[in-house]
Amino acid sequence: MREKTVFFKWFVWLDSKVLGGKELNIDQIVRKDLNEFQHSSVLVYGDLNDENITPFIRLHSICQTGDIFGSKKCDCGRQFEKSLELILDNGSGALFYLTDHEGRGIGLFNKALTYLLQQDGLDTVEANLELGLDVDRRQYGEAINILGYLTNRPINLITNNPLKISSLLESQLDIKEIIPLWTEASEHNAYYVQTKIEKTGHLI
Ligand SMILES: Nc1nc2c(ncn2[C@@H]2O[C@H](COP(=O)(O)OP(=O)(O)OP(=O)(O)O)[C@@H](O)[C@H]2O)c(=O)[nH]1
Numbered sequence: 042m043r044e045k046t047v048f049f050k051w052f053v054w055l056d057s058k059v060l061g062g063k064e065l066n067i068d069q070i071v072r073k074d075l076n077e078f079q080h081s082s083v084l085v086y087g088d089l090n091d092e093n094i095t096p097f098i099r100l101h102s103i104c105q106t107g108d109i110f111g112s113k114k115c116d117c118g119r120q121f122e123k124s125l126e127l128i129l130d131n132g133s134g135a136l137f138y139l140t141d142h143e144g145r146g147i148g149l150f151n152k153a154l155t156y157l158l159q160q161d162g163l164d165t166v167e168a169n170l171e172l173g174l175d176v177d178r179r180q181y182g183e184a185i186n187i188l189g190y191l192t193n194r195p196i197n198l199i200t201n202n203p204l205k206i207s208s209l210l211e212s213q214l215d216i217k218e219i220i221p222l223w224t225e226a227s228e229h230n231a232y233y234v235q236t237k238i239e240k241t242g243h244l245i
Pocket residue numbers: 102103104105115116117120142143144145146147152155156159165169199200201202205222237243
């Protein structure tokens with residue numbers, strides 16, 4: 042754990058769909074009840090446009106159980122901490138916290154249902170399928186758009202996920218390097234991590 046205090050810039054955005062597709066001014070926006078919407082946001086460290094540093098970018102999918110409650114069933118919480126450490130060590134970068142990605146896009150309630158199935162021995166992929174849900178329905182377009190406002194420079198992407206990489210490459214982002222993000226496996230998440238490697242093709 043770091044002792045040093047570090048400063049980030051923090052940005053949150055609003056999808057115009059939430060405003061009924063209308064252009065509203067701030068006075069009109071504050072009077073709307075936006076509480077029912079989960080908003081994603083991004084922490085920015087250093088200067089993303091510094092020509093001497095390629096920023097490290099992490100698109101982190103929300104995981105209430107792992108990131109907030111510290112569940113060891115998955116590796117999400119430790120990945121969150123480690124990606125921030127990588128960004129700090131690099132000197133510039135951004136961590137997007139994507140709130141419509143819970144459970145790889147199936148939502149928290151359905152993720153809880155998959156946990157019940159996993160208790161009966163199904164793996165994390167089989168459990169989604171057993172419920173008739175996609176294995177992964179996450180979209181990255183919103184984060185990619187916001188990243189475009191922050192920088193047009195090449196980036197290094199922190200991930201092991203091949204789907205994430207292909208989505209970003211399809212959107213013409215200039216990715217210089219993929220920064221792997223494995224954390225120490227424990228007896229609690231070994232099956233989860235193994236499933237990521239064997240079934241969803243996460244890169245070793
Ligand atoms: N459906 C489902 N989702 C889970 C489960 N455990 C964690 N998640 C979600 O998985 C998402 C993270 O996906 P991961 O596969 O761990 O990692 P990734 O984002 O694909 O890849 P990296 O960029 O390498 O971290 C988060 O949204 C978690 O809420 C589970 O058992 N079932």
